[in-house]
Amino acid sequence: MADNEAAPELLERAPTQIFLGRVALQRDRLLAAGAAADRVADEIPAFGHVTRAALKAALRETDQALAELAERIDRRGLTDTRLERFAMLRTATDRVVGECFALAAGVLTRKAGLDGDACREADEFIAELASLINPSLARPTVPGEEEFLHRGVDVIRRRLPDNGVWDLAVMAHEFGHVLVAHHQRWDTTNDAKIDMQSMVEEGWAAYPRAPSEELFCDAFATFVLGPAYAAALVLHRLDPAEQTAPASSGTHPPDAARAVVVLEALGRLAVEETSETRVPLLHQYLTAAWASLQAQSPASLRLSDDDHLSLTMRTRRAHNDLARWLEPAQFHWPSMTIQEVRKHLEGQQPTAGSAPRATIREVLNAAWLSRVEAWQTNCGLAEGLETRAREAICRTAQRNE
Template structure:
C-alpha cells in the first residue's frame, strides 16, 4: 500500500509539472500587452526549464522506486519526493502569477499602471544601453526570481503614480546581473563582507544586490525613487532588529547616492527628505540616526557605488541636476495652480526629450511642497505620463539599435 501511494503521488506531480511546462510555452492572445520576444522568452522559458528539471528528477525517482531487486528505501523515496514537491510549488506559483498578471493587464484592471511601469523600465533599459527589458505585472509583492525572470511586480494595491518609481528597483536587479562588471562588483563585495563578518555569503550577496538595486533606482530615477521608498514603503518599526538594520542600510544607500547628485533644489529636497526620516525614526524608536554608519558592516560605500555606475553605464543613465530643472519647473507651476482657486492644475507641454522620470519627479516635488497634491495631482500626473508615452512612441528609434554613449536625449 505505501509504495502504490507513493507512485500515485509521483504520477500526480508529473502531470502537474507537465501542465506548467506546456502552459509556459503556450502563446497567449494578448491584444493590449506588448511583449518583446526576448522578454517573453526570459519569463516563460525559465519556468519551462525549471519544470523540465523537476520532471527529470521525478523520472529518476520513479526509476529508483521500480528498480529490482533493490528499490529505493521507502523513507528515502518519500524524502526525495517531498524535496521535488517543494521546488515544484515555486514553479506553480510563478506560473499562475505570471499568467494571471498578464490576463489582468489584458483586461486593463490595473488602470494602465503596468503600462506606465513598462515604459519606465524601458527608459531605464535604453539609458543604460540594454535593449532587453522586463514585463510588469500586478502582484501582491515581489517574487523571489523576478530579476532572473525579467519580471517586475507592481504591488497590489499600490497601483498609483506615487509608488510607480519603486518598479525601477526590480529592473535594477536585472541591470546589475546583466552588466558583467557590476555583477562581479556585487560578488566581490559579498566575498569581502563574508570574510570580514563570517556570515552566510548567499545572504550577504542577496542583501548587497538589493542595496545596489536601490542605488541603481536612485541613480537612474532621481529623487522620485527616494521619496517613494522612504516615505511610502520602508518599515522602520519592523519587530525584527535585523530587518530594521537592513532598512537603515537601504536608506543610507539611497541618501548617499542622492547626495552625489544633490545641488541647488535637489540638495534642498535631499535635506527635507532626510529630516522627515530622521524625525520619524527618533520619535518612534527613540534612536539617534547619526549614532553609527549602518553600511559600515557591509563595507559598501555609496560614493564608490556611484562612481562604479558612472564608469560602466552610459552617460545618459545618471539622473543629473539638469534633469531636476524640468521637475522644478513643472512642479512649481503645479504648486502655484493648486494655491490659486481660479486655476486648475494643467498638463505641461511635452517634448520628445521628456521622460516619465521627469513627470514623476515633478509630481513628487509638488507633493513635498504642497501635501494637497497627493489627491489633486494623481490624475494630472497620469495624463502627463500618457502624453509622454504617446509622443515618444512617435519618435523612438527602432528596437535592436544599440545606443551610442552620447549625452542624454533620445534614450
C-alpha cells in the same frame, strides 16, 4: 488460498506503487501548469518572449527529474534517499507550478485591465531605464502582492494596488535586480567581462548577500532616478520603528539601513548639482524628514554608529563605481524641463498640447517636487496632479513606440 499467498507480495510492492502514483500526480501538475502558461504567453508579447523559454526549461527539468526518480523507484524500490528526493522534487514542483499560475493570473489581470494600466506604465519606465544601459535588459511586469523580480522567469512583479504614480519609482529598484543578474561590463585592463555581483557581495556592513543586494539596488535606483526614488522610500515606504537587527534568514535589510543608503546616494548626486536644481534642497528635506520620524521611535531602533559609517562609505563607493561604469544612466536634474513639467502637472498649462516633452524620470521628479513643496508650505496638492502625471507618462510611452 491463492489470494492469501499473494498478499505478502502485494504488500511488499504497495509502497513502491503508492509513490509511483504520487510521482505521476506531480508530473500531471507540471503538465497542467505548462498548458496554462502556453495559453497566456501570447497575450502580452514581452511576457511570451522573455518568459516562455524559461518556464518551459523549469517545467522540463523538474519533470525529467521526477521521471528519473520514478524509474529508480520502479526498478529498485524505495529507500530513505529516494523518499528525501521525492520530498525535494515535490517542493520544486510546488514552486514552479505556483509561479506558472501566478504569472498566468497576472497576465490575465493585465489583459482585463484590472491593474488600471499600472503594469503598462511600469513596462515603459523600465524600458526607459534599460535604454540608458542596454535595451535588452528591459523586463515585463505583472501584478503581484509585492514587488520583486522572479529570477527564474525574469518577470518583475508590481505590487497592486499601490500608490499609483507615487510608487512607480520603486520599479527602478526592481530593475536593479535585473542589472545584478544580467549586466556585464568590459574590464579593458584584463580584457575580461565582469558582472555586477562584485558590487553586491562585499562591504555592505555585516549583511549577507540577499540584504546586500537590496541595499545595492537602493543605491542604484537613487543613482538613476534621483530624488523621486528617495522620496518614495523615505516618505512612503520605510518604517522608522522597524527593528534594526536583521533576521538571520531575512532577505531584506532593516529599513534604517535602507534610509542611510538612499539618503547618502542622494547626497552624492546633490554634491554634483547646484541649488537651483532642487536636488540639494530635496536631500536636506528628506534627511530631516527621516530624522524626525526616527525621533519618534526608541533609540534602540537606530543603527549603531559603526553600521551607519560602514553603510555610508560603501554607498559612496557604489556611487563612484556606478558613475564610472554606467555614467549615461546617472540622473541629472534638468531645471527648465522639470519646472515646465511641474507647471503642467499643477494645471498651470492645462492643455495636453502645451505639455512639455519629458522623460518618465523627469515626470516623476516633477511630481514629487510638487508634492514635497506642498507639504513644506502646508498647502494641498494641486487637484488632478496625479492624473496629469499619468497622462504625461502615457504620452512619453507613445512617443517611444
